[in-house]
Amino acid sequence: MDRITAARVFVTVVERGSQTAAAEHLDMSRAMVSRYLGELEAWVGARLLHRTTRRLSLTGMGDELLPRCREMLALADDLQDRGRRADDGPSGNLRIASSQSFASAWLAPALAEFVARHPAVTLDLQASSQAVNLVEERIDLALRITNQLDPNLIARRLATCRSVICATPAYLARHGTPRVPAELSRHNCLTYTYFGRSLWQFERDGEPLTVPVGGNLSANESSVLLEACLADAGIARQPLYAVAPLLRAGRLVALLPEYRVEALGIHAVYGSRRQMLPALRALLDF
Incomplete structure (x- = not known):
């Protein structure tokens, strides 16, 4: 058996x-797919799939074996790629996940420069507001902005994401300008669903400060909150990479300059160091 x-x-x-969809994707007969599955089950000594007329589902052993099979395939593909392209530089396809705002403001231009340097690499960028499961979504690299990482994943810190509290001049003209963080409780604060929805963290002279905030609009994507902020809807916490041009142009005003907003780490997250593809290593170094 070709394992x-x-x-x-x-x-x-x-x-x-x-099995039918797999046979079509792999360009083999359904009977051959069934045969390979049967031989694999015979080799491991357990059934891997519950087969019914309507659907397939994993058995307990199948659920345990699936990530190991994916690791084995990644290693096999890596070995083949190293042998075939030893002198050609990084190549192949990488699937990358990132938040929409970070992808638009910073990541996309960087990736464009990377593929210009390495034309044999292709990139598939998945922009989503939620953290994806790297194994289930077959993601090679996820960019995450957080201070709370999954300990089961491998992460490489790339940079620091600094944020500002900001609002439009029109909003501040109507509602006043907060001078200390506690005054934010009297304002309409636009909050991010997955981070700091009701508490914003500050620091002044080394002392941390937590302020409860609230408002009539929250969203799971910071770029949506930015557009609402630009429409004079309220005060927002925004990453500096997204609002720096707007601050310079005067469309937004940075608030509470004496208080530093909690900084977050920008991390590259991936599944394994041992089976790292050359293209992924090149991208991380870039």
């Missing part, structure tokens, strides 16, 4: 949802 092919068949059946 690499059998593992690839198993993973593809799970990802595609049926």
Whole structure:
């Protein structure tokens, strides 16, 4: 039995949802797909899939074996890639996940420069407001802005994300300008669903300060809150990379300059150091 092919068949059946779809994707007959699955189950000594006329589902052993098969395939592909392209530089496809605001403001131009340097690499950027599951979504690299990382993942800190509290001149003309963080409680604060929705963290002279905030609009994407802020809807906490041009142009005003907003780490998150693709290593170094 070709165990690499059998593992690839198993993973593809799970990802595609049926043996028929897997057979079409792998360009083999459905009977051959069934044969590989049967031989893999015979080799491990346990059933991996519950097969019914309507759907497939993983058994307990199948659920345990799936990530190991994916690791084995990644290693096999890496070995093949190293042998075939040893002198050609990084190549292949990478799937990258990032928040929409970070991808638009900073990541996309950087990726454009990277693929210009490495034309044999192709990138698939998934922009989402939620943290994705790297294994289930087949993500090679996720960019996350947070101070609370999953300890089961490998992370490389790339930079620091600094934020500002800001509002439009029109909003401040109507509602006044807060001079200390406590005055934010009297304002309409636009909050991010997944971070600091009701508490904003500050620091002054080394002393931390937590301020409860609230308002009539929250969202799961900071770029949406930025647009609402520009429409005079309220006060927002925004990453400096997104609002720096707007502050310089006078469209937004930075508030509470004597208080530093909590900084967040910008991290590259990936699944494994041992089976790292050359293209991923090159991208991380870049």
